[in-house]
Amino acid sequence: ALDLILDDRDSDERKIAGLWCLNSDGSVFTLPSRAVLIATGGAGQLWRHTTNPSVATGDGITMAVRAGAAVADLEFAQFHPTAYSNGDSNPFLISEAVRGDGAVLMTAEDLDNWHQAKQTDSSADPNDFSFMRQTDARGSLATRDIVARAIDTELKRSGRHHVLLVTEHLDAAHLASRFPNIANKMLKNGLKIGIDAIPVAPAAHYIVGGLAVNEWGEVWQRDLNSDDPTFSTKSDRLVDGLFAIGETACTGLHGANRLASNSLLEAVVFSHRSGVRVLEWLAAAAQEKPTYLNGELMDLQT
Ligand SMILES: Cc1cc2nc3c(=O)[nH]c(=O)nc-3n(C[C@H](O)[C@H](O)[C@H](O)COP(=O)(O)OP(=O)(O)OC[C@H]3O[C@@H](n4cnc5c(N)ncnc54)[C@H](O)[C@@H]3O)c2cc1C
Structure with a gap:
């Protein structure tokens, strides 16, 4: 996954419309979807020495921040x-x-x-x-x-x-x-x-912080008038259709420093809760006609 597609990047009310992805042959393709659940793991590769795998580059956090999401507690790295x-x-x-x-x-x-x-x-x-x-x-x-x-x-x-x-x-x-x-x-x-x-x-x-989510793994939108995507600028609305679970999310459950082995427990509990909410969200979203079908996504594809 390369980046999130929004209904309207200039809107104050951010709404997910899909994903830009990279093929193994280097070509880019789109995945239209009313819901995206980010589970891209940690960001240990930001440091010279890490126990994390090479894929732990924090991609999901940066994609969501570009889409207007708030983050929390990123200063807490274990x-x-x-x-x-x-x-x-x-x-x-x-x-x-x-x-x-x-x-x-x-x-x-x-x-x-x-x-x-x-x-x-x-x-x-x-x-x-x-x-x-x-x-x-x-x-x-x-x-x-x-x-x-x-x-x-x-x-x-x-x-x-x-x-x-x-x-x-x-x-x-x-x-x-x-x-x-x-x-x-x-x-x-x-x-x-x-x-x-x-x-x-x-x-x-382990990255203790991450995308600021509620108790259902729904990602908070940040105050778009501020350049600072930190928790202090979290707005009171969610990014419609955006979910995050696992190490990429900050549920607050780990405080400032996770106790050993609690990450898998947290990931299992919040994956379930988030999965339930994604299905509810998609069932409701199916009722409305997505605006990207009126041409925006086709424009992006070209
Ligand atoms: C060595 C080690 C030991 C650990 N031991 C424990 C333990 O005993 N108990 C415990 O609770 N926790 C432990 N942890 C922490 C725990 O393993 C991680 O927090 C947890 O696995 C994270 O799960 P996740 O599903 O969020 O992400 P991951 O399991 O890291 O999965 C992320 C996935 O996202 C994919 N991805 C990344 N970027 C992109 C992209 N741009 N597009 C598409 N896909 C992407 C990756 O390829 C990967 O498959 C350990 C961690 C390490 C490194």
């Missing part, structure tokens, strides 16, 4: 604290469950200090040597946002590209059976889980 850092722009995730199982975040100096301490005290606790303890009493088990910020601060201080996730004090066989995908990906990079320290850094992971 960073996953522990993406494997090998200089690749699409690093793989080291699940937070690995820290839950006892892995400890350290700088290279922290690791040296711990190794030295173990020479005189074999029971020295790696957590006592982690830079995370200076930020939060929970150390490496602090919440996602706190850990991501602490690592970012440490990287800015040291000038390095990553910190280390240390697992050598844990049972390697247990880790390999509990996290087989991570263990395999590490092996491909020449590292063994439970033995080698894993280089990790934060990466853009």
